[in-house]
Amino acid sequence: MFKGLSRNDWLLLAGFSAFVLLMPIILQPIGAAYPALMQKICIFGIFAIGFNILFGLTGYLSFGHAAFLGVGSYAAVWSFKLFTMNIIPALLMALVFTTIFAVAIGYISLRRSGIYFSILTLAFAQMCYNLAYSVLTPLTNGETGLQLTLKDPRWIDAMFHEPGAGLPRATLFGIDTSGGGLGGFYLCAIALIVCFFFSVRIFRSPFGMMLRAIKSNQTRMRYTGFNTRPYLLAAFVISGAYAGLAGGLMAATDPLAGAERMQWTASGEVVLMTILGGVGTLVGPVIGAGVIKYFENIFSSFGDNTLHGVFGFLPDIIEQPLVSFLSLFVGEGWNLTLGVVFMLIVIFLPGGIMEGLRRIWSRLNRRHDGGEKIAVAQPQPAE
């Protein structure tokens, strides 16, 4: 299991782990070092890594991955409600249910390829969303979202101790993972590192090679006698399970599951994260997830006052128009910034942020030829 990775891969893994674990310190200067955001970055990082295993390796663009995220969340919250607040059974439930879902949806959807595959996955996800919001309300609690109540049985917990006065928190053998604090973040961080490791393994394995071969020419693969469908289905299910784990972690850090997690916009978001970071690269999807979540949480909270604070040193004549121009892009205009960033990146850096980093890296390399090198995570393009 630990064979087949090159020295570079191990360095990449070590660098990645260090970065993720040190996020509370590294992200301090940009105001992102609070548990809720770092958790979300890790969770969506996992989601995007999983999506990348399908999309980056096989080229199959699923537009319904959010359904797995939602199913994972619901399964985990039901485990909290019925059995125990320990997150291990919850995460297992999330994985089991999403795997079943992914096998079913994947088996049907993979009969088609290209845009037809995308629309099939989209259709399944939208059906899940619409039903969860309305008819399946007894199961999902519809609009207000599935959440814990004081009346939940929690059979396993009830066997060991009396329920407390308030709602319990999700725990990992005594460490609180929900309700704030860094416990939840480290849980997600470790999960992200493990998931990242598996994704490196898959990228470097013969299985990964096979998927890439399918991407470059599926017809030729078929002619050489390979049945590609099982490989595709395996990739789809793995990728769905990643999404389910992400959904389960969302519930573990915040035990509430809403149907809107399954909406097509949520599926679109993970596509955007992956492409923004760099499709088919190992680290790219995580970077994409981080950038989008950062925008959503930090940029949206800036107001004119923040801008005046930043540019207060300038003379009024320059400051006023500058602030009023920039205020278009922050606060309620953060979506505009996001749109512009998407466009700029795709136009000038089709490989996403990772390609930008690679270009900078190669330029630096040319200049300091032969100089001692520092361990920097090297992007690994899929092709």
Next chain:
Amino acid sequence: MSFKVIDRRVFLRNTAILGAGLAAPMHFVRGAYAEDVSCNMPKGDTVTFGWSVPLTGPYADEGADELKAFQLAVKHLNGEGDGGMIPTMKPGALKGNGVLGKKVAQVHGDSQTKTDAARDNSKRMIERDGAIMISGGSSSAEAVAVQSLCQDMGVIHMSGLTHSNDTTGKDKKRYGFRHFFNAYQSGVALGPVIGEAYGKDRKAYHLTADYTWGWTQEESMKAATEAMGWQTVAAVRTPLGSADFSQYITPVLNSGADVLILNHYGKDMVNSLTQSVQFGLRDKEVNGKKFEIVVPLFSELMAQGAGDAVKGIYGTSNWDWKLDDEATKAFTKSFGQEYGAPPSQAAHTCYVQALLYADACERAGTFFAPAVIKALEGFEFDGLGNGSTLYRAEDHQCMKSCLVVRGKETPKDKYDLMEIVKVVPREVTTYDPSIFGGELGPSDAKQC
């Protein structure tokens, strides 16, 4: 590219950094330091309030109005401007010098009218910005989600626009408070008025948004109308966010019903009402009576969106700037002068919630959350636009009057779309808190 050497020193240094990172969580370990310390008690000379409002998505205008109201409230609390409703509030402990001598600072975030985004935002404001209370929101899903988060973190949540019975019913929380009225009160208030206007012998057809708010609204309207003798022909659920309701409206034409009740809100209401009117429902005569449309929950922004279609339509509203009590006048004046337009009911409820929280802190003499909750529970006040009001202790729902309104036939401008038909007194809208179930939970202080 290759990595030949990892220097031993570099390795040691990195290990040290890693160790420091792993040790970092020790800062955050919870522990009771003192008896009366709750989450984010202010340490310096400011206290931070957090506003979670939708700035993007379909309710962005509503959110923008809420944010304006909050910013105005902070101004008034800090003693700037004309004070708005602070002087009219009775009993009022606010002095216009901040809260408990501390200046009020504020942070805000975009909730996108999504529960996940709303919770993310609220967490940011609590964890990073140290907000001691959270307020805002434009849907019941948001309110329920954020108040359960706040219960978990030990931060008080003063919900903004949320109309579902669940917010202070099935999903009520000790840390969550609602000033806005609810679907049940809408039904109780609206029933008699439309009974009087349209007669006791009517057949109603409900179109209901297919989610929890829609269902509670439908239930309340059914109960209220059937109690006075109306029949319910059918109650049809429509998917949330449909752009075209025509396939649900066509069956109404031949159903034999003579009243259509639209249990829709927001864009659903704008679209379904516009389209119902286009289908000629209001020009029809059925059973020898003129066909009528009723929209239980109205808001000014929705009325603007529906245009001419709202004329003559009955609905309910939490508050309206055209009321003529002193408090409403004072608030409308100070809001209008600040922003050049009268406040919406969403702005009003948010402003009032901010004031009520601040006032409760003053009266409790501390920011300690359980004490503030005690001060709010059972608080009886007047002079905030809705007459004498009780913050009921059992379910944290305000018991107050609400309005039955009707779309104006000849509006003067776009802020004058509704006329007040009746102010339904508090005695009528008060109900037994036990009918919706739910439990408030404990008010134990939490460290966050």
Next chain:
Amino acid sequence: MDAILLQILNGLDKGGAYALIALGLTLVFGTLGVVNFAHGALFMLGAFCAVTFNKLLNLESVVIDPTQTTAWGSPLEVRTPYVEALLGDFGNYLHDYSVPASIVLAIPVMLIFGIAMERGLIRYFYKRPHAEQILVTFGLAIVIQEVIKHFFGANPIPQPAPSAFGGTAYVGQILGMGQTLAYPWWRIIYLLFSLGVIGAVFVFLQFTTYGMVVRAGMHDRQTVGFLGINIERRFTVVFGIAAVVAGLAGVMYTPILPPDYHMGMEFLVLSFVVVVVGGMGSLGGAVAAGFLLGILQSFASMNEVKAIIPGIDQIIIYLVAVVILLTLPRGLMGRRGVMED
């Protein structure tokens, strides 16, 4: 019986709208091979052409009357629309017909916008993967939306239909059937309008030399290029036409659905489903799929049907899409090899 007829009429009406909205998308898909996620935004932009036109007609002279004050104490502004002052009766008439009249504004605006979009952005993406096309057009859609939101706000802005067509048409009486068969005039007009536009596009592609060359270019761009034909320019024109069609669909839809900046996103998924169910690159397929989905949706929403299968109206469109794509690999009328990689 009337109920069934009404539901069929409703299905046709919905179908016409779906087909028209999907038409521009399938043009771009089929001819240029571009996945245009900004299509919904173009639809919305068209709708806001109508809003802008109405606003222009409503430009007012503002006189501040210091003797009267508003409820919040600032002086009252007295407003008189210029159009009424200048044009008198014709102004009122124009006002009434502002939605159909705004087509005059929408056609040049959308054409210019479409051509600029193709020349400035889309043409660099013909050879790029679909994923990148999606991202860049999605980014553009967000930018268009936010710009519209900045100028017009997020709240829907109602656009009345001309008063002559605001009421209901008693279709039953006209056809000599039941009295109760009534349908809004404007929706009937929208159905006729969409059939007209669809027909015009069809004729353009099928029966004109220009259209023939475009179709040839769809099949084999290179060979057409070798024949000395500037196929690039023709594709630009096709993109412009697609934008105009999307825009017109938006303009005429405004009385049915008060436009707001977000409306395009709601139609985006739907129009993709229609196009794919119809089959990639097939105009006829998109139209057929539009009507099919419209009628099925209309029937699935009937109370009798919902009593048998609860929630069917929520998922019918997607269910049909799944069934059709599984039984017919390329949708109703899709061509082999288009967008299957």
